[in-house]
Amino acid sequence: MQGRLESAGAADTTHGRKRRVMLVVVLLAVGYMGVVAKLFYLQVIDKSFLAKKALKQQQELVELPPKRGTIYDSTGAELAVSVEADSLYGVPANARDPREVAAAIAPVLGLNKKSVEKKLEGDKKFVWLARQVSPDVQPKIKTDGGMEGVLGWLYDSRRYYPEKDLAAGVIGFTGTDGKGLDGLEQEYEKYIGGLPGKAIVERDGRGREVLTVSEGKNSPRAGCDIILTINEKVQYMAEKALDRIMEKYRPLSASAIVMDPNTGEILAMADRPGFNPNDWSRYPVYAWRNRAVSDLYEPGSTFKIVTASAALEQGVVRPSDIIDCGKGELDVDGTIIHSADNEGGRLTFQEVIQKSNNVGTIKVALRLGAKRLYKYARAFGFGAKTGVDLPGEAGGELRDIREWSGLSVASVAIGQEVGVTPLQMLTAMNCIANGGYYMKPYIVSEIRGADGSVVMKRTPEKERQVVSTATAVTLRNILTTVVEDGGTAVEANIKGYQVAGKTGTAQKFERALGRYSKTKYYSSFVGFCPADNPKISAIVVLNEPHGGAYYGGVVAAPAFKSIVKQALTYMKVPTRLPSQTITVVR
Amino acid sequence: MKLKQIREDSIIFFITLILLSFGLVMVYSASSVMALRYHNDSAYYLKRQIVWAGAGMAAMLAAWRMDYKIFRKLSLPALLLCFILLIITLVGPEVNGARRWIRLAGFSFQASEFTKPALFTFVAASLAKRADKLDDFWHGIGPYLFICGTLVLLIALEPDFGTAAAICAVVFMMLFAGGAKLSHLGALVLGSIPVIYLQLFKVGYRRSRLHTFMNPWNDPLGAGFQTIQSFLAFGGGGLTGVGLGQSRQKLLFLPEPHNDFIFSVIGEEFGFIGATAVVILFLFFMLFGMRLALKCKDPFGRLLVFALTLMIGLQALINMGVATGIFPNKGMPLPFISAGGSSVFVALLSVGIMLSVSRGNRLQDSAGAAA
Known part of the structure; x- marks a missing residue:
């Protein structure tokens, strides 16, 4: 084969070109080996560190609820709206005495003391304690002083149907997770629902867990409004x-x-x-x-x-x-x-x-x-x-x-x-x-x-x-x-x-x-x-x-x-x- | 001799089939949750990918049956068509801040993908014909700079800097392998340094990507998010992986888990062993593709196979390099595997052209032997 190639063209350039191709091959092959080396580092040497971190983040990822879209009738009257209603979360890892915290908040929220206490046990970084707390109850819950870092408020929204039973069977309703369960709320969930945001719990300088809500790509995206033919x-x-x-x-x-x-x-x-x-x-x-x-x-x-x-x-x-x-x-x-x-x-x-x-x-x-x-x-x-x-x-x-x-x-x-x-x-x-x-x-x-x-x-x-x-x-x-x-x-x-x-x-x-x-x-x-x-x-x-x-x-x-x-x-x-x-x- | 050649194209063909079918499985695994959430159909991306892969296989088999000399004649009209399509792309609608797609009858495709084989075929044909003129910089290299530059500029305007850079790299390597003078190529590199500098450091998002690349852990929730999430996927997979469909990183953390970061999902689900196997398949694809190129006596066929092999090999390297953090973050699909219609179609078509050259070469050989 070699001989034939040489006779086909000028021997020196053919050889030169072949060498050049080989050089490209070697460069690429080195790149591939680099990938394998990095894989080895990530998946074998550094595995336990990364795997632990991955697991932790998966457990500590908090979904931030987006604002649901409004449902309007054909004349622009609101049939289903979302109103702001903050939700209370707790950080069990920071709660030194879950019983004390539970005793302070459970009666105000109308919750069972034992179940609140149970939620606050362990070293989890985030737990919802009460979703969509009404504004008149909120001031009664202290999130500063001894409760700083243990309790906190997060923006949440609550679905409200201003016309009450009007067209209820058509409009449907949402569950406590804010997702549509029936009617148009369910049928058009992917439009009305919006996209949840992401927040990750991290350790701050004082060694306490804090919720980091980042802006931009990870913030929740509001859902679409829908307009009905219903009058x-x-x-x-x-x-x-x-x-x-x-x-x-x-x-x-x-x-x-x-x-x-x-x-x-x-x-x-x-x-x-x-x-x-x-x-x-x-x-x-x-x-x-x-x-x-x-x-x-x-x-x-x-x-x-x-x-x-x-x-x-x-x-x-x-x-x-x-x-x-x-x-x-x-x-x-x-x-x-x-x-x-x-x-x-x-x-x-x-x-x-x-x-x-x-x-x-x-x-x-x-x-x-x-x-x-x-x-x-x-x-x-x-x-x-x-x-x-x-x-x-x-x-x-x-x-x-x-x-x-x-x-x-x-x-x-x-x-x-x-x-x-x-x-x-x-x-x-x-x-x-x-x-x-x-x-x-x-x-x-x-x-x-x-x-x-x-x-x-x-x-x-x-x-x-x-x-x-x-x-x-x-x-x-x-x-x-x-x-x-x-x-x-x-x-x-x-x-x-x-x-x-x-x-x-x-x-x-x-x-x-x-x-x-x-x-x-x-x-x-x-x-x-x-x-x-x-x-x-x-x-x-x-x-x-x-x-x-x-x-x-x-x-x-x-x-x-x-x-x-x-x-x-x-x-x-x-x-x-x-x-x-x-x-x-x- | 004959036996050796049969082995090359069959090896390339089988590696392609393995990667393609593995890709379909991975596209479904990586996208089903997201597809169900955003499109109400867990097989949304899979179905599209199957349609394009089917069309790509058909194109591959058709190209394989053709006499590869035809591509030489087709290259100029194809290039003109791509030029027009690239301009249409630029006046088309904007998606996520870029104009990269042309929408037609419910499908969208990227003209930049189709430009690759067209441009490489054209450059290969013309380099083969004008080999003797290569010694003169302006008459030898100049025309390629102009044609390639125009098309790459259009692609860079979309903006799709990754594809533009990859095309430049392949054409540069074609000049190199085609026998251009080292001094000319050196001048070319020197001349492009200011452009590269401007592109890398003056465009905001690229600069921040580069900084992130240097140390992703500086900003784990912001710019470093993607790289770190990819690292965590690989780490979570360990040596043997968490098993098909079990990736947790694909659920919320990995950006584009079925596309740019599909290699991370492979790493998480099949571990170091599975990910390495994919690297090795690409390595073999590249080695056998290059061997095929070297065996070609016809300079056109040799340069064409060289360029197509390099394109696929380079794209795979960049994609896997980005996922593992060796390269800065750059959206580039993993050939045959990533979800993306144009990408999988063009990759399969390219393999078809490579196989066609191999067939033509073998026919020539047997004709030569008979004579």
Whole structure:
């Protein structure tokens, strides 16, 4: 090889160049050996010193809590804020008499003397004694004199919900460590939470341990603020309406949602039983639930909007077609299905929906067939999470069509055999309100950095067209008759506006008995207003109203009316002039 | 003879594979906690790294199959493209006080990384062609100073002084190995001393890094923080390490544990033995790469393999040297191992080019033997 290279070029330069390459190789190799030598020094010779120091620092690293971001409603009202509240820490290594220290501070803080004493034993360098101590207690604790170096205050923040139980299920709450545990506080933790700072405990000149808080990179970074689509005023209207429902009908639970059907923005979302997030630990776990997205119920007749829009879109029925509802009974696959109060006779399809006739609806559904009904139910978003930015959302139940029995097409057509969340139902109704589009629901419209910069800005998402605008308008017109004389929800009629909506009164399925209950119901009303140019949509759901009344048109419709009427006034939506009528598109 | 050559490229190939797969494991180990915290997905960095490593492997295999003479023709257009990309980088958005990335379709890449192979190929090609002119300073070395200087200036403006300096060092060594006159090179070194002085002592953060390097324990919470945390990681690892995934230093203390300081996490989790094994793998990579270079009869191939080997070897040395405190703090990824898409992609592409030269060389040999 050597010989060939030499013959290829000038011998001296080839050799010279090879020597130069070798020199580079040697330089690099020496560098590598240097690394190994240093590794040997760090990991073998100096190991015990470094390892001890590493262990010590890992034990003595104190996380400094950052300031959480504020949660605002759409108008800038504060729904969750962090207020400064210092926390008390102790340095056990400096405490010569833990018992004495504990005796001095435990009673003032309302803590157990023994447990405080125990925390102060040993030679640890840092321990939290009481987080977020209220300002009036702080002066009673001495951190100077004999307590200097033993006790100290560190900046901490405390979460405060100025509106108390308003939208509590949506906002959630934080734990004592300041991290979000539920609701938006949990869902947006990585934005609101900020980044904790670091402090390291070190020995000072007098041999005492002191906490060193360094500035810059290691100081805590404040979290982002988030701005909701929730409107505090509309939320308040929904909360009040639910309070009245709870008082009057004493249901196990109730939910209400108000949305902008054109954008998918959630304007209000309320649940009962509620809780005060300032004091969340005193409430039972079930009170924390955001039922509007987590609880499933059988929708009953409200689901007929799916059957009706599918049938209209597919052309199997027109609003004026006569359906023979017989004697209010129908045999489907060996099971007799009844209309409410066994109502029968010859009705137009429009009347079938207006009066929520089961037999008529099922007859239309049979024309449509299981496949198409299933397809539309899916398209309306049933059986899948809406993807709303809230934790704990349930996906609902809509069995795959391959698992349907012969009865299923009839059951699903009238809202049985399906489980939905109130948010799913309202989102489906929004498709009718806005001309056929599935708008993804959302609740956070903007995230802003602590410095005011915009981190995220949400825009409405048109996910898909579910039905044509013509079909949506036709159904909209049919749904306005529901609140008119002869409909199931005259109580939802708002003077000066045209309301469109649908009632639902579903018998609860009692698993223990394996049949539908005769006394327990889910009662609901879902609708929107003004019918010809919807600005607001809302749903009200009651779980087991007590006291006799249970029809959705009776127990839920008035609450819907009260919320929507106030909201329309608040939003300055103009009333309909008496002479004005809606053009009916057929 | 033939056997010897097969052994070289297969050794280089296998070392690359070992380092790459070990790197993926370490990226996950070092980043999972942080990724979960900041991105809600413990595999956030791992997934990105896998995508880039996959693309890099594809580029490597493709380059390996090619006739390496093609790179000579490609080098000038590639260099122009890098020049444009570097300018785009400089007008792009600022991240953490620097403009180093170009964002495209959800991925970001560093034009400075891609400049390395392009520039080295160009310099190798031109040095091979103009070997006889090297004796004249202005006509021999001057053009390289100009081209290299322009690109390095763009990179230094980002600012990414580490990459800029590393490129200068490699090009300087190429001139050296390519046969430039020692007096010229000496003049070059003398001429650059004022620049280096200004860069080191007049730019605030670099000066403080240098002071910290002299004695990190002076300011353990401030400037010395990173170096000391790295020392503690190595010390905590001891001889045999605390075990895969068990590093405690990566949790809060080590800055960039999946990138600049991944070697410290390796040291903590696998101890002196594991860290030394990594050093030795790089050493072998460098030795066999250089042997491959020396075997090349074609001056272009020889200089190209020399430069690529040196680039990878030097980067590894700087990264490991910084982690162990032999060099002042300087962000530089550990080739094949550190998280960083452009870095791993370019390293794999470079290996592909090296293997291609080796294949071309062997074909030439057998053709020569047949003749």
